[in-house]
Amino acid sequence: MPIAKGYAATDASTPLAPFTFERREPNDDDVVISIKYCGVCHSDIHQTRNEWGISIFPMVPGHEIAGVVTAVGSKVSKFKVGDHVGVGCFVDSCIHCQSRDMDVEQYLPGLVQTYSSLEADGKTVTQGGYSDSIVVKEGYVLSIPENLPLDAAAPLLCAGITLYSPLAHWKAGPGKNVAIVGMGGLGHMGVKIGAAMGADITVLSQTLSKKEDGLRLGAKHYYATSDAETFKTLAGTFDLVICTVSADIDWNAYLNLLKVDGTMVLLGVPEKPVPVHAFSLIPARRNLAGSMIGSIKETQEMLDFCGKHNITSDIEIIDIKDINKAYERVLKSDVRYRFVIDMATL
Numbered sequence: 653m654p655i656a657k658g659y660a661a662t663d664a665s666t667p668l669a670p671f672t673f674e675r676r677e678p679n680d681d682d683v684v685i686s687i688k689y690c691g692v693c694h695s696d697i698h699q700t701r702n703e704w705g706i707s708i709f710p711m712v713p714g715h716e717i718a719g720v721v722t723a724v725g726s727k728v729s730k731f732k733v734g735d736h737v738g739v740g741c742f743v744d745s746c747i748h749c750q751s752r753d754m755d756v757e758q759y760l761p762g763l764v765q766t767y768s769s770l771e772a773d774g775k776t777v778t779q780g781g782y783s784d785s786i787v788v789k790e791g792y793v794l795s796i797p798e799n800l801p802l803d804a805a806a807p808l809l810c811a812g813i814t815l816y817s818p819l820a821h822w823k824a825g826p827g828k829n830v831a832i833v834g835m836g837g838l839g840h841m842g843v844k845i846g847a848a849m850g851a852d853i854t855v856l857s858q859t860l861s862k863k864e865d866g867l868r869l870g871a872k873h874y875y876a877t878s879d880a881e882t883f884k885t886l887a888g889t890f891d892l893v894i895c896t897v898s899a900d901i902d903w904n905a906y907l908n909l910l911k912v913d914g915t916m917v918l919l920g921v922p923e924k925p926v927p928v929h930a931f932s933l934i935p936a937r938r939n940l941a942g943s944m945i946g947s948i949k950e951t952q953e954m955l956d957f958c959g960k961h962n963i964t965s966d967i968e969i970i971d972i973k974d975i976n977k978a979y980e981r982v983l984k985s986d987v988r989y990r991f992v993i994d995m996a997t998l
Contacts, residue, residue, distance in 0.1 A: 658783030691716025714781030797959025804964035
């Protein structure tokens, strides 16, 4: 079995530390990838601390993986040695499900996450991208456009697709007014991608501290949600509101920003249930929806779109030894806008 090096959480209460483990032997439909960079997602923190109650330890986190192909199986046709590739949030899905739909596979049973999950055999634990290499089935490997630097492209594999999917699904584009709630690792990608689609983008952030960044990245307008006048000024303004924050907010206030038939899409997950008043929806036939990453097909579409428009994430490169400090900074929103680990420092 190939030996890999990485950083892992051995339980929910200890910091991540160096870890050596076995990768599975490559099959004839597998791609072997030397990981060059891995983005740090807030969900990595939730998982390593078992805040969702589903973690499997020991755990090597990381699902924003960018690297270079070092070997391919005999049946692999899409990739060759030297290709720039990525791996996102899942590495397999149910191929026997009666309801299988490759366009929405992320919502169907049988999804195998890149880490803290069980492979199709029901016993092999998946380990993620805070490591030097990974073996992935060809159908779950993504091609990264050559014009995109691997480090800044890594967060596209989660943050990028998480915003691209709802923007595309709800048809953000010319003539559409779109609000992005939160100007963080997810939100800043929504600004870039939404603006490239041609939508009129407004950022709704707690303060105006990142206004200059928001306008630079493509937003036309920027408002502070701490100012009660914002909700009066913008009432009935938006076709689409995408909420990237997990903090407890008044969903009713944000729903009232929608036009008739407008949609509010939730990406962040608050810790506690949030009450929604029926009259925030009924009088304007508004919609409240959720969205989660994208299919492999849609993720490749997103990468190609980002390649065409030269879109990457704004990043801060860190050494792997600083990962625990980075986690604490993420919790304080002290990063603009995504940490990416240089795996050469492993």
